[in-house]
Amino acid sequence: MISPLKQFTNYTNAGPGLENFLRLIQSICQVVATLSASSVAFEKWTIAWQHLALSRRYFRYFQFIDCFDNAWSAFSDQGTSKGYVLRTLEAGRWSGMGGYLLLEALTILDALKIWETTWAKQVFIESYKLWFYGLTFYLAATVWQLLGLPGTPGNTTAASSKSTSSSEKTSSNGNAAAAAAEKDTKENAAAVLGKGAGVSRQRLMKDLVVAGCDILIPGSTLGWIDVSFLTVASTAVLTSVLVGQDRWAKIQGR
Numbered sequence: 042m043i044s045p046l047k048q049f050t051n052y053t054n055a056g057p058g059l060e061n062f063l064r065l066i067q068s069i070c071q072v073v074a075t076l077s078a079s080s081v082a083f084e085k086w087t088i089a090w091q092h093l094a095l096s097r098r099y100f101r102y103f104q105f106i107d108c109f110d111n112a113w114s115a116f117s118d119q120g121t122s123k124g125y126v127l128r129t130l131e132a133g134r135w136s137g138m139g140g141y142l143l144l145e146a147l148t149i150l151d152a153l154k155i156w157e158t159t160w161a162k163q164v165f166i167e168s169y170k171l172w173f174y175g176l177t178f179y180l181a182a183t184v185w186q187l188l189g190l191p192g193t194p195g196n197t198t199a200a201s202s203k204s205t206s207s208s209e210k211t212s213s214n215g216n217a218a219a220a221a222a223e224k225d226t227k228e229n230a231a232a233v234l235g236k237g238a239g240v241s242r243q244r245l246m247k248d249l250v251v252a253g254c255d256i257l258i259p260g261s262t263l264g265w266i267d268v269s270f271l272t273v274a275s276t277a278v279l280t281s282v283l284v285g286q287d288r289w290a291k292i293q294g295r
Contacts, residue, residue: 048293055292058285060100065281067093071274095152102146108139130182137175144168169259176256183249190242247283254280 043051052058067090074086112135115128123131145168151161254276260266261273 068277075271105142111135133178141172173259
């Protein structure tokens, strides 16, 4: 049994885990800064979360390559079981995220005060627009998959019908024991199908919450969504925890 401290060090020693942990701390600092009673405290907490935000950019500097690769794979993979609509939405999602990360990477020297330019601010704004578009496609893709889930129980019904038919046929031959065993096997398979559908729905609902909260960040910055900074920071804490659960399990090998 691995100790909690060892699990924590495993998590923070991994790039995705450390990045998400810094995001959680950054979001908490944003909440505290917003609730600060004095301007001095507000300034200190603001400096803290701004430095944390800058440090997190190093972890995703080259991730635009993976995003564009995912976009191409989603759009060009004709042999997948996903339909054209879902593949198009996923291609839009990854294209938007890739464009956001690429433009953000171009402004890193300006953010570090190494090479300040007049165009960095505008490029950063455009990157947030692409981030917003990418998350919009992500939300649409998630909703589309949720709408397609009601067809899944049909597999369970079909399996149950097949089970009943097979059982009746076997029973008619006088082999009641074999019929009962076959029926149990089919029902177990149907139960597995139902459980898989439940996990998929839970996964999609979680993605919907994460994307719905994250879209507030670029939306509020661009002025497209009227929401308070405290709300944005609070939802960032929530999504950091939700995403952190998955990353924690993956890093621990669960």
